[in-house]
Amino acid sequence: DAGVIQSPRHEVTEMGQEVTLRCKPISGHDYLFWYRQTMMRGLELLIYFNNNVPIDDSGMPEDRFSAKMPNASFSTLKIQPSEPRDSAVYFCASSLIGYTGELFFGEGSRLTVL
Amino acid sequence: QQQVKQSPQSLIVQKGGISIINCAYENTAFDYFPWYQQFPGKGPALLIAIRPDVSEKKEGRFTISFNKSAKQFSLHIMDSQPGDSATYFCAAPNEAAGNKLTFGGGTRVLVKP
Numbered sequence: 319d320a321g322v323i324q325s326p327r328h329e330v331t332e333m334g335q336e337v338t339l340r341c342k343p344i345s346g347h348d349y350l351f352w353y354r355q356t357m358m359r360g361l362e363l364l365i366y367f368n369n370n371v372p373i374d375d376s377g378m379p380e381d382r383f384s385a386k387m388p389n390a391s392f393s394t395l396k397i398q399p400s401e402p403r404d405s406a407v408y409f410c411a412s413s414l415i416g417y418t419g420e421l422f423f424g425e426g427s428r429l430t431v432l
Numbered sequence: 433q434q435q436v437k438q439s440p441q442s443l444i445v446q447k448g449g450i451s452i453i454n455c456a457y458e459n460t461a462f463d464y465f466p467w468y469q470q471f472p473g474k475g476p477a478l479l480i481a482i483r484p485d486v487s488e489k490k491e492g493r494f495t496i497s498f499n500k501s502a503k504q505f506s507l508h509i510m511d512s513q514p515g516d517s518a519t520y521f522c523a524a525p526n527e528a529a530g531n532k533l534t535f536g537g538g539t540r541v542l543v544k545p
Contacts, residue, residue, distance in 0.1 A: 322475075361476070361521065361535040374532065409475050418464045418525065421533075423475030 322424035324410050330430045336398040339427045341410030342391055349413040351421065352385055352395050356406045367393065368416070400431045436524050438536030446544050451509035453539045455522035458503065466533075467496065467507050468521045476521060480507070512543045 323342040331337055343350045351366040365375040370387045378385070382401070387393040397404055407428050411421040437456045445451045457465075466481035482489045482505070484498040495508040509516055522536040 360537045363532055363534075366532075411475070418533075420466075420478045420481075421468075421476075423477065425473070425475050 322410055322412050322422050324408075324424035324427050326427055327425065328428045328430075330432065331400055332432050333401055334399045335431075336396065337400045337404075337429060337431075339395040339408050339410075339429070341393045341395070341424060343393070343410070343412030344422055345391065347412035347414055347422070349416050350387060350393050351411040351413070352393070353409040353411060353423075354406045355409060355426070361409075364395070397429075400429075402431045405429055405431050436522060436534050436536040438522050438539055440539060441537065442540040442542070444542045444544060445512045447512060447514060449512050449543075451507075451512050451516070451541050451543070453507045453520055453522070453541075454504065455506065455524070455536050456502075456504045457524035457534075460525045460527045463500075464525055465496070465498065465505050466523050467494075468523065468535075470519045470521065470538075479520070509541070512541075514543045514545050517541060517543045 322344055325340045348369050352364040354362045354364055362377055364377045365385045366373055367387045383397055385395045407426040409423050409426045411423040413419050413421050435458055439454050443451055463484050467479045468476035469479040470476040480491050480494050480496055482496045482498050484500055487498050489496045493510045498505040519538045519540045521538050523533045526532050526534045
């Protein structure tokens with residue numbers, strides 16, 4: 319398997335623009351997680367899905383962030399409008415049995431908001 | 433909110449030396465404590481994990497030691513190699529949040545040749 323695939327790898331945008339990050343989990347994995355990594359806050363869980371259903375979005379910073387999983391092989395994280403403080407590396411991870419099992423992370427999407 | 437306190441923030445060790453990273457957690461009802469390794473430009477990858485019906489788990493040069501009563505666990509890297517230079521994260525389930533994993537702040541390890 320190719321692993322978790324994220325796109326784009328790098329995104330530079332201006333404040334106020336819409337940003338869409340994409341993720342393809344490992345086939346057969348029922349859980350999908352979106353994490354954000356910054357120097358100040360480390361790795362933060364934003365939201366996770368089980369069988370395409372959002373289970374817990376309590377980590378989503380505010381209404382500007384939204385995530386969807388229309389099918390088992392695709393998820394998006396959208397930021398609208400983007401702000402400079404959203405600059406971070408966003409990781410998608412998938413897992414067979416949830417967060418008490420191995421999480422397989424993608425290589426991340428590095429977002430810079432100017 | 434569960435806090436997982438990881439120390440030190442950074443560590444420099446000579447090749448062949450031992451790297452020790454410590455983590456302390458708060459309450460959890462579920463015992464699953466993984467360590468993840470992250471290289472620059474990559475996502476974290478599971479290194480080793482323990483379910484502490486045992487106090488120690490060893491995989492090659494990597495060992496987790498677990499002290500349930502003290503709510504602490506540590507990662508030991510024996511015979512450290514330059515290829516071990518990476519950032520290491522511990523994690524613990526967050527009882528207050530349905531046992532979601534909370535990650536420590538990370539330890540950047542540099543192994544000098």
